[in-house]
Amino acid sequence: MEMAHMQRFLETEKEAKKRKWEITQAEKRTAEPNRIFNHIYEDDISGAINHKRFMKLSA
Known part of the structure; x- marks a missing residue:
């Protein structure tokens, strides 16, 4: 019984x-x-990508 309990x-x-x-x-x-x-x-805020691309990526 103890082994069964241990197994569970x-x-x-x-x-x-x-x-x-x-x-x-x-x-x-x-x-x-x-x-x-x-x-x-x-990237949008820093200007690394333009806002139009950001809008496309975020959609």
Whole structure:
């Protein structure tokens, strides 16, 4: 019985680690578009790209 309990505990632990990794990856994916948009916004403000191109990229 103790071995079965330990096995379930280890499986639960493994699943929790997997879910935590998946959440971390999802957070990275959702942050990426914001990072890209901020970069093109800064390029627009600094004049590195013209405003028309910024509007096209931001759409």
